[in-house]
Amino acid sequence: MDSSRRLWLGLAALLIASFGVLLFMGGEIHRKAPPMPERVLGSNGTLIYSQADIQKGRQVWQSMGGMQLGSIWGHGSYVAPDWSADWLHREATAVLDGWAQREASAESYAALSAERQAALRGRLEARMRLNTWDAATSTITLDEDRAAAIVAVAGHYRSLFGNDPATAALREAYAMKNDTVPDADNRHALTAFFWWTAWAATTNRPGKNITYTNNWPGEPLVGNRPPATTYLWSAFSVLFLIAGIALLGWHHAVTHGRSQEPQQLPATDPLALVRVTPSMRATAKYFWVVLALFLVQILLGAITAHYQIEGQQLYGVELSQVLPYSLTRTWHTQLAVLWIATAWLGTGLYIAPAISGHEPRFQRLGVNFLWVCLLVIVVGAFAGQWYAVMQKLGLEYNFWFGHQGWEYADIGRFWQWFLFIGLMLWLVLMGRALWPAIRRGDESRSIVGLLFLSTVAIGVFYGAGLMWGEHTSLSMVEYWRWWLVHLWVEGFFEVFATAVIAFLFTRLGLLQAKTATIAVLFATIVFMAGGVLGTLHHLYFAGTPTAVLALGASFSALEVVPLAYIGFEAYHTWKLGHATSWMARYRWPIMFFVAVAFWNLVGAGLFGFLINPPLSLYYMQGLNLTPLHGHTALFGVYGMLGIGLVLFCLRGLKPGLVWNEGLLRTSFWSLNIGLALMGLLTLLPIGTMQLLAAIDHGYWYARSADFMQKPIVELLVWMRVPGDVIFSIGAVAFTWFVMRLWMAPRHEAQLPQGSRAAEK
Amino acid sequence: MIEFYPQIRLVHIAAVFASGGLFFLRGAGVQLGAQWPMVAPLRYLSYTIDTVLLTAALMLASLLHQYPFVHAWLTVKVLLLVVYIVLGMFALRRGRTRMARLGCWVLALLVYALIVSVARTHHPLGLLHRWAG
Ligand code: HEM
Ligand SMILES: [Fe+2]
Numbered sequence: 001m002d003s004s005r006r007l008w009l010g011l012a013a014l015l016i017a018s019f020g021v022l023l024f025m026g027g028e029i030h031r032k033a034p035p036m037p038e039r040v041l042g043s044n045g046t047l048i049y050s051q052a053d054i055q056k057g058r059q060v061w062q063s064m065g066g067m068q069l070g071s072i073w074g075h076g077s078y079v080a081p082d083w084s085a086d087w088l089h090r091e092a093t094a095v096l097d098g099w100a101q102r103e104a105s106a107e108s109y110a111a112l113s114a115e116r117q118a119a120l121r122g123r124l125e126a127r128m129r130l131n132t133w134d135a136a137t138s139t140i141t142l143d144e145d146r147a148a149a150i151v152a153v154a155g156h157y158r159s160l161f162g163n164d165p166a167t168a169a170l171r172e173a174y175a176m177k178n179d180t181v182p183d184a185d186n187r188h189a190l191t192a193f194f195w196w197t198a199w200a201a202t203t204n205r206p207g208k209n210i211t212y213t214n215n216w217p218g219e220p221l222v223g224n225r226p227p228a229t230t231y232l233w234s235a236f237s238v239l240f241l242i243a244g245i246a247l248l249g250w251h252h253a254v255t256h257g258r259s260q261e262p263q264q265l266p267a268t269d270p271l272a273l274v275r276v277t278p279s280m281r282a283t284a285k286y287f288w289v290v291l292a293l294f295l296v297q298i299l300l301g302a303i304t305a306h307y308q309i310e311g312q313q314l315y316g317v318e319l320s321q322v323l324p325y326s327l328t329r330t331w332h333t334q335l336a337v338l339w340i341a342t343a344w345l346g347t348g349l350y351i352a353p354a355i356s357g358h359e360p361r362f363q364r365l366g367v368n369f370l371w372v373c374l375l376v377i378v379v380g381a382f383a384g385q386w387y388a389v390m391q392k393l394g395l396e397y398n399f400w401f402g403h404q405g406w407e408y409a410d411i412g413r414f415w416q417w418f419l420f421i422g423l424m425l426w427l428v429l430m431g432r433a434l435w436p437a438i439r440r441g442d443e444s445r446s447i448v449g450l451l452f453l454s455t456v457a458i459g460v461f462y463g464a465g466l467m468w469g470e471h472t473s474l475s476m477v478e479y480w481r482w483w484l485v486h487l488w489v490e491g492f493f494e495v496f497a498t499a500v501i502a503f504l505f506t507r508l509g510l511l512q513a514k515t516a517t518i519a520v521l522f523a524t525i526v527f528m529a530g531g532v533l534g535t536l537h538h539l540y541f542a543g544t545p546t547a548v549l550a551l552g553a554s555f556s557a558l559e560v561v562p563l564a565y566i567g568f569e570a571y572h573t574w575k576l577g578h579a580t581s582w583m584a585r586y587r588w589p590i591m592f593f594v595a596v597a598f599w600n601l602v603g604a605g606l607f608g609f610l611i612n613p614p615l616s617l618y619y620m621q622g623l624n625l626t627p628l629h630g631h632t633a634l635f636g637v638y639g640m641l642g643i644g645l646v647l648f649c650l651r652g653l654k655p656g657l658v659w660n661e662g663l664l665r666t667s668f669w670s671l672n673i674g675l676a677l678m679g680l681l682t683l684l685p686i687g688t689m690q691l692l693a694a695i696d697h698g699y700w701y702a703r704s705a706d707f708m709q710k711p712i713v714e715l716l717v718w719m720r721v722p723g724d725v726i727f728s729i730g731a732v733a734f735t736w737f738v739m740r741l742w743m744a745p746r747h748e749a750q751l752p753q754g755s756r757a758a759e760k
Numbered sequence: 761m762i763e764f765y766p767q768i769r770l771v772h773i774a775a776v777f778a779s780g781g782l783f784f785l786r787g788a789g790v791q792l793g794a795q796w797p798m799v800a801p802l803r804y805l806s807y808t809i810d811t812v813l814l815t816a817a818l819m820l821a822s823l824l825h826q827y828p829f830v831h832a833w834l835t836v837k838v839l840l841l842v843v844y845i846v847l848g849m850f851a852l853r854r855g856r857t858r859m860a861r862l863g864c865w866v867l868a869l870l871v872y873a874l875i876v877s878v879a880r881t882h883h884p885l886g887l888l889h890r891w892a893g
Binding site for chain 1: 761762763764811812814815818819821822825827828829830
């Protein structure tokens with residue numbers, strides 16, 4: 001059996017086994033999810049909340065932007081508090097204060113002696129962790145002290161989400177608009193949902209001394225501390241990582257220098273001979289849209305960051321009344337995915353006919369049609385979200401046309417379906433253009449097939465976002481949501497990135513198709529070995545059983561193994577960029593590909609692993625260390641890849657033009673330096689300070705207004721401005737570069753002889 | 761963050777003088793026909809100073825709740841800043857003739873002085889308001 005056949009078989013076996021386990025764990029999560037009670041009663045029988053309240057509360061939460069305003073179980077955004085941790089702390093404090101007043105005639109719990117406090121804490125811990133869920137009657141019963149505390153905390157939230165002057169300062173600190181939820185009944189329902197998430201986070205699983213959320217969040221008042229398993233699996237995950245690195249190092253040592261027969265390099269750029277077909281030319285508008293979306297994304301990011309300083313205003317303009325934080329953040333995160341995806345869609349449509357030399361009938365029509373669909377989706381989905389967050393849509397239509405509230409999957413279900421069908425159309429368009437090349441069965445068939453498969457996986461796995469319904473349990477929504485987000489970015493996107501870069505090099509004649517196929521197949525196996533079950537690292541504390549924590553920690557550590565060796569790939573890429581004199585034409589796309597490798601190591605590998613062991617994530621989830629990783633990985637790897645691919649396509653799309661190297665150099669360095677500064681001057685320091693605060697005082701404190709409004713924190717937020725300005729200059733320079741290719745092109749032929757040396 | 765107000769103000773003022781001083785020197789160099797004003801390290805130094813300056817300015821505006829396009833003196837500062845930047849570009853690089861470069865340089869320095877005086881007086885006319893009023 002030849003080695004590529006063996007690798008294909010290995011990959012198939014790996015995928016079957018991994019997805020088998022992942023699906024089985026999905027079943028476990030479903031069975032062990034925290035119960036949704038029919039009714040919540042006080043010990044004297046009064047109804048505190050009904051299931052209808054909790055379910056409606058969740059809809060209200062989703063409609064106001066869900067995870068885009070504060071977080072639940074640590075997942076969401078970072079300016080407003082984690083509502084589960086915040087509720088939990090407020091409820092615990094209210095009970096303790098009640099006892100202090102009644103039993104010690106003290107003003108509050110805080111006024112008591114340490115000894116007295118410890119005694120009350122002991123009582124509170126036992127009461128709050130006690131599980132009174134009765135499966136037979138679907139009832140949770142709470143003692144009177146807690147019932148009173150819940151009424152008090154609910155009062156606070158009703159005030160906060162309305163327009164009460166008493167909580168105006170907090171709304172400003174949390175970047176919430178006044179009247180976030182204007183309807184009083186809806187506000188009441190919202191408190192039921194928040195309470196339920198806090199209940200699951202404090203209540204022991206039946207027969208165990210560990211809560212439904214594996215004791216998350218850390219809260220000294222109720223004895224929520226990291227369970228022993230988090231220590232255990234953190235230590236083992238480091239062990240697995242080192243073992244993985246050693247094993248792959250061994251593999252490299254053994255195969256090093258094998259089968260590297262020198263390649264006959266082409267004398268001129270083979271891609272310069274490609275005939276640009278009408279459908280290829282039609283992809284240009286995809287790249288213009290990429291630029292527009294990218295610039296809008298940056299603008300929305302700047303506004304979102306500014307809301308952290310002035311919660312409702314932008315330099316004196318009352319912006320939150322028309323474009324509140326939760327919307328700007330929604331669109332900012334969504335546009336990131338959308339413009340990157342558009343860049344890849346355009347690239348795929350551009351190179352497919354180039355590979356096969358075949359322009360199927362009506363291909364151009366299909367390309368144009370898909371482009372119009374994408375625009376309709378962006379405009380339609382965003383409009384729906386605006387109506388939802390402004391609370392003008394109503395709960396009935398919210399799930400389908402408004403705001404789903406799940407970060408990275410927040411467009412309405414209708415728009416999700418539309419986008420899914422669009423992606424399928426994309427696959428069809430690519431497939432029919434590629435078909436002759438795959439049928440031809442020559443050397444490059446395997447690598448073309450591999451590239452196509454990774455795009456098929458990207459398209460098909462978007463379907464995971466359609467797996468939940470409006471009332472699916474929170475834990476199961478999280479499970480499917482991370483199928484979508486994690487399996488994309490840490491699985492199929494990585495494969496696509498590796499495959500597309502290797503593929504382009506084979507097309508340039510710098511790499512043999514056979515070598516490239518084997519390298520890409522091997523990389524795919526390594527990525528997938530950790531990546532598939534690594535999905536579970538997002539679900540440690542999402543109401544899941546302990547096995548999730550063990551598997552997630554162990555396999556996600558393996559994801560970092562290939563990243564530790566990415567230097568090989570970066571160097572290889574860089575060297576191929578200098579292999580022939582005509583490769584100077586591709587200098588900047590190549591530089592962006594090198595940046596992809598760099599940020600894969602730093603953003604995904606280092607900053608990803610920083611938050612990855614369960615003990616780390618127990619404290620770090622939802623602190624500024626998460627966006628540190630999110631920005632450096634998502635933009636650093638896939639944003640840079642998108643830009644590199646756009647540049648690559650532009651070489652063929654606008655042939656024979658002289659490129660403005662200065663603009664590209666400015667753009668490249670500004671984007672990289674700006675990204676690094678954002679991380680190093682703001683997100684890393686704030687995240688570290690929050691981490692210490694969370695360990696010392698409990699998670700709620702690290703996310704509280706008291707902490708986030710500290711002068712030093714605000715100062716650090718301001719420190720973003722220089723980095724963000726530099727970053728924006730990079731984006732504008734890139735846009736300007738592309739615009740000039742159309743508006744003020746300089747043709748090579750117009751240059752005097754001799755000055756073309758660098759271009760040849 | 762008002763606790764840091766004195767320090768931020770100091771950084772802002774220091775950057776103002778650094779920026780103006782550097783521009784004065786580079787402009788003088790250009791008038792004398794020297795090459796050094798346009799070398800890369802000096803250009804990057806000037807970008808860095810200006811970014812710091814602007815960041816501190818935004819911080820002060822949000823601390824004092826005084827905003828451009830809301831408060832007249834800040835509006836004037838921002839508009840004059842644009843004029844100063846354009847003039848500066850022509851003084852250092854874009855100006856075609858020597859006279860044009862010299863004129864732009866002198867005008868830019870005058871505008872700079874006007875911005876400083878607007879800042880000192882918190883009045884849209886700066887020191888001119890004595891004559892105006
Ligand atoms: C290029 C690859 C990657 C991309 C684009 C990426 C992107 C992201 C994004 C966008 C988030 C959400 C951040 C937020 O909510 O603000 C996230 C969370 C996270 N990522 Fe990654 N990531 C990548 C690779 C990795 C790797 C290799 C690891 C570690 C082995 C990792 C571990 C995590 C963890 C632990 C979280 C937080 C989970 C949670 O809050 O539930 N990521 N990632
Ligand atoms: Fe992940």
